[in-house]
Amino acid sequence: MAASQPIPKTIYIGSFAHCISLNELEVCERGAIGVDEEGVIRFVERNVSNEEDIKLNFGEEWKDAKVVRLEGKGFFFPGFIDTHTHAPQHPNSGLFGKTTLLDWLTTYTFPLEASLSSLPKAHRIYTNFVSRTLSHGTTTCAYYATRHVPATNLLSSICLARGQRALVGRVCMDSLSPPYYRDASTASAVADSRACIEHTRRIDPSGTIVRPIVTPRFAPSCTAPCLAALGALAHETSSFIQTHISENHNEIALVKSLFPHSKSYTDVYDTANLLTPQTILAHAIHLSQDERDTIRARGAKISHCPASNTALTSGCCRVREYLDQGLTVGLGTDVSGGCSPSILEQVRQAIWTSRFVAMGGPGADQPDEKAKLSTCEALYLATRGGAEVVGLADKVGVFEVGREFDAQMVRLGVEVPEVEGESVQDSPVSLFSFESREEMVEKWVYSGDDRNCAVVWVRGRVVHKRKGVVV
Amino acid sequence: MAASQPIPKTIYIGSFAHCISLNELEVCERGAIGVDEEGVIRFVERNVSNEEDIKLNFGEEWKDAKVVRLEGKGFFFPGFIDTHTHAPQHPNSGLFGKTTLLDWLTTYTFPLEASLSSLPKAHRIYTNFVSRTLSHGTTTCAYYATRHVPATNLLSSICLARGQRALVGRVCMDSLSPPYYRDASTASAVADSRACIEHTRRIDPSGTIVRPIVTPRFAPSCTAPCLAALGALAHETSSFIQTHISENHNEIALVKSLFPHSKSYTDVYDTANLLTPQTILAHAIHLSQDERDTIRARGAKISHCPASNTALTSGCCRVREYLDQGLTVGLGTDVSGGCSPSILEQVRQAIWTSRFVAMGGPGADQPDEKAKLSTCEALYLATRGGAEVVGLADKVGVFEVGREFDAQMVRLGVEVPEVEGESVQDSPVSLFSFESREEMVEKWVYSGDDRNCAVVWVRGRVVHKRKGVVV
Structure with missing residues (x-):
């Protein structure tokens, strides 16, 4: 190896x-x-x-x-760090049409992910995707797999064999998901996640190359008990946690309706003890100041996925503001919401997104210079920012x-x-x-x-x- | 050849x-x-x-x-059509920092363009740039050269030798330009432009491959008499015309102050008889409805340069609206405001820009679906739209x-x-x-x-x- x-x-x-x-x-x-x-x-x-x-x-x-x-x-x-991507969605790169998040999931994503019940198919996709990300200089990657235990374990084994540092997460989803692709119960979601954690710890006991990551897909596809059980599992096993947050307006409205007693999307996760210094929150576009404060207080990290956010018209994350407020941010390709496996492309896209933020103030006649990310800042997010997000701040990035x-x-x-x-x-x-x-x-x-x-x-x-x- | x-x-x-x-x-x-x-x-x-x-x-x-x-x-x-690019700026691709249009011109652009008084340097840059654009599938290209007659003629000859269809324009600028890089007078600007037109007509009398194009840089760098004389020259020689329009807010304000009696930026060109069915207007981002109507009435065409507009935070051109209003639009790389010589990259960038327009309405909670360009629409702009812009609508593109x-x-x-x-x-x-x-x-x-x-x-x-x- x-x-x-x-x-x-x-x-x-x-x-x-x-x-x-x-x-x-x-x-x-x-x-x-x-x-x-x-x-x-x-x-x-x-x-x-x-x-x-x-x-x-x-x-x-x-x-x-x-x-x-x-x-x-x-x-x-320094090697690039991809803080958020979906390895099973690799074959769909570039296929998204004019969809936005929720219809994109049902049209493109769930059917493909479900098909990774086939281990040969998972092997083909994962082998190629790890090759692709390595070929673009990605030395560490936080991967979502699917809800299948064997395929998720296979991804961990491939990363270890290829020597790419990885956080590999089995995706949990016991609610609002299609009947052909969902966890039967909170208990089975937790048991299957535990099986993947154990596999990863067995093949790489030191966690030098591969580490497990507890992965509730996102609030709309998990019941409150499931979220709470996954929070407990992460604490019990000292695992990292990854999930999505505040990606688009329909999704935020859906979370509000599903969790009527929560103060906010962020509060849903906080209530489940899912916000820790080892938590990676993807997208985080439309956060209120209150939510930002909570995330910072818990030490949770943000994965900015600019290419995906633009392709799915999710919104423009105000990264410059987040940095000024002391939040920790890395970059993510979010394949296949994003259509490139390259973090260098995300560096460019993060710069473009920041420029759209700069140009976008209502009625603004002049760009807001402060919103622009510099080349150096974007490269920092791609390396040292990413290292902080995946818990390698003292190990890599410089x-x-x-x-x-x-x-x-x-x-x-x-x-x-x-x-x-x-x-x-x-x-x-x-x-x-x-x-x-x-x-x-x-x-x-x-x-x-x-x-x-x-x-x-x-x-x-x-x-x-x-x-x-x-x- | x-x-x-x-x-x-x-x-x-x-x-x-x-x-x-x-x-x-x-x-x-x-x-x-x-x-x-x-x-x-x-x-x-x-x-x-x-x-x-x-x-x-x-x-x-x-x-x-x-x-x-x-x-x-x-x-x-079909081959791609690049309706707007600056061949001499090729060496600066990727170098722009956080500048916007007017400081970008003085910091990066004018010094490099001025250096093409050296014919060996022009030869090196132009040979490579034509190779680059061809390698990305660009079969027709509307080029800005510099104000130097020999270097401009060299670009025409290179395009003819390589077999790439081209409109090649000697850049005119007799005002507000640095002393080391400006036309001495309207008369010399016209005479030098005429010399380039004659060269192009001599080496390719049928205009099958290379054609001349009258090229006032943009209103701020030309006096009103110069603009009028170039309008007359274009009519006299039945030449195409290319220039920039309405790229950023500071530039628009500058035009207003330089041409206080004009109704609008568009009116400055219209007054000089520069708006014809053979006119290519680059950028055209912040046009009023009146200006759009004038441009459509004159049959002038628009070159949309999304990568450049984002890099220089010039703004987001509302292309979908222009198409609905019957304006003719093609794509331009605008190297080196844009950092890629690829029209395929502009197809993507045009789609991203349209999605930023879709996301960008003040207070908009949902993206405006109508603003999004589809993949097909963007490919149309890259081929048939471009063919209409460069006067080849009946010849190529499909x-x-x-x-x-x-x-x-x-x-x-x-x-x-x-x-x-x-x-x-x-x-x-x-x-x-x-x-x-x-x-x-x-x-x-x-x-x-x-x-x-x-x-x-x-x-x-x-x-x-x-x-x-x-x-």
Whole structure:
């Protein structure tokens, strides 16, 4: 298994970039990152002129270290963290028509998810989807599976085998769901969830790569007793929790009618003890100030899924405001509400959504500059923000001594030739000669795709390589 | 030159898709399109079972026709039409920070454009940009060049040599522009524009591939006499006209202050006789009803540039309303206000923008369904809408007898394997086994990129091929 293979001490030499803070992107031109046999970063050097000096500086134990050199234009970048996606919905990517949340669920989503009672089908979809997310540089992913125990366990096993860090959740739904796809009772929902938690803990006892996550689908598809039982299960097993909240207006109205005694959508979850520092709330678009305060007080985290929110016309999440109010936010692809498995695409979409917020005030003649996310802020959400959301804030997301090396090698391709010849097919990024390192990062963010993601590492282990790349 | 090479009669066999109308996408599974030596479509057959029958049906003259067969999953699709882009700004794609229009121009755009006084630099940028747009399936493009006559003429020559249909415009700007980058006088602006028109007419007298287009940059950078003289020049030379209009609020206020006697931004151009059936107006976001009526009455066309409008927070163009009011609309990449040279990306962005319009009504609790563009509508804008904008409504945009074969071969890649193995690197589209032909088009629209654009033809001539593709 990729995750447990022994690795040699390795020094990564070349440019690297990462977010020092929400507003500060460091782009280091001549860097060297030393990673030990456990995949832990032991040194991060800047302004390196000579790799022999590095080896000397760090003594005998690094003398024979392997060297991975980034050739050509590019940089090492922390692996992306996808804080919310639905692996079984992968085959529906791009199929949503003009639906909105509730009719989208019944038209597209439930029939496909139900079909994952077939384990060969689940195997085909999950294998491919994990390959896809890895190929886009996603080193950690919070997955919804389906309500099937065997298929959910299969997803955990695939992530472990491929070495992608994952939270894997069996979806619970005992209410308002179609007869062909629902939990028979609260008791069976809890028992099945427990079976998945036990499987995950058995195959990866330390939780280094895969961890279980208790997953009530969302308030409309769970009874109050089910929600409460899942809250208790999460506490009993010290599990993470993920669910959806406040995605669209019809859904919010539905929750109000189903839970008439709750103060708010947030209160439904709070009452069930589902809001904890280990809780990931997807969407969270239309939260009142009261709800935001509760979420912050409980330490629960938010997964912002901009592509999905736009595709399903759910709304524009006011992320800049949330950050200013001290909420913790990461990015999620929300496949197949979102049609891309790429967090880099979510970086762009988060920026576009923030610009629509900036343009959208009623009667506003000028964009509200404060609402705009900068490139750095969006990259922060994709890495360090995401790390906080999935409980890895001290482990990944930035290149610092003591953290683990979850990273991607970004290669931007060759420069546009001076005289003749094409260079357009291998990389979507066009480089001329004038770009600063910071501008290269900008070009990657706004034009790059998986073709620029040459190699991906989790804990220093290679978990993806583009064809033809040698490391 | 690609455009004038003789071609054999060719029959294109395989699926094809195109927009029959704004709301009707035809996806024909077993099609055959016969194209003669001039690149003109002579027959379009559906439900073809056997290519020998086709050859027999159409008689002796098709007996020895070349056959191009689309193997695997995919379809022929009309070439895309980019109704507005700036070739010299290509190196700045992705570099815009948090600027809006007016500071973006002075910070990023004018310095780069001015540097195209260097012909080798122009050659490098233009060669690469034409390659890029072709690789994304753009068969016709309305280009802004710079104010330099030699570089503008070079762009025309490159388009002709590569066989990409183009309108190429020398940019006029005799006011409010930096001293290092402006026309010395109205007379020199007109004389230089005339020189470019003459060059284009000389190298392609029929205008089949390249045509000149009179290009006042926009009202703020032209004096009223300059605008009037360019209107007269366009009439005298029967040229197309392109300019920008109503892109952002500061710009509109600036126009109001510069042209205090004009009723509106639109009126500034109307007064100068710049609104004709051969006029392309880029952006057109904040038009009053009066302005829309004037534009429609003059038969002028609109280039919708959604990616740029979002990136620069210019605003959300209400395209659905424009279509309902009988305005003619195509799509534009507006590089480098927009950061992608792909019209397929504009199809997506036009859909996202329409959804932001749908979500954006002040106090709206529910999205306004009417504002949403469908996938078909956006594809129509990218092909037939664009063809109307650039004066090729009767020539390209749909596969019909008598039209010319401007097309792309879309290949979606192999299906996700049933058992093991990856298929994620060659195509961004994931195909399982269940997709209908219509769903394949949807998957292409929402996940596809230039990797899916295998071959591109203009008038039956190959103008782009992915590496490794044989036709």
